[in-house]
Amino acid sequence: MGAKEELEQLNRIEQKLSKLIARYNQTQEALEKAHQEIRQLELMVKQKEEEIKNFQNQENITxxxxxxxxxxxxxxxxKLKINEYIREIDKCIAYLRD
Incomplete structure (x- = not known):
């Protein structure tokens, strides 16, 4: 194999490597976006669970x-008095968590 052929082969390898690096970077970006979306969805689920819990509490109070x-x-x-007690209890719980 001559020097010219080796140089051409090296150039092809370099091009393939550049493409692989570009694909890797794209994959990393897509993965980071997916992780961000997962965090947002987890937060939404947590908020919805809290809403459901509050709704169930209101139903039980009723x-x-x-x-x-x-x-x-x-x-x-x-009902108003019970809600007031619950808010005070929630404040106490939040205070104890800190």
């Missing part, structure tokens, strides 16, 4: 209030 309260006015007052 059931408790309807069972305890004799009339609509006292039911509303009791």
């Amino acid at each position: 059931k408790i209030v309807n069972t305890i309260a004799a009339d609509a006015a006292s039911a509303t007052e009791l």
Whole structure:
């Protein structure tokens, strides 16, 4: 094999290597975007779970209030009071976490 053929072969290898590096970089970028999307989706799931939990708590409060309260006015007052207690408890929990 002559020097010219070796040089041509080396150039082809260099071109292939450049293409591989470009593909690798594209793959890395796509992977990073996928990781970012996963983090965003995980955050959304966490928020939705919190919303569901709050909804379930409100539903449970309504059931408790309807069972305890004799009339609509006292039911509303009791519901507000329970919600206030829950907010205070949540504040205490948040304080203890810090």
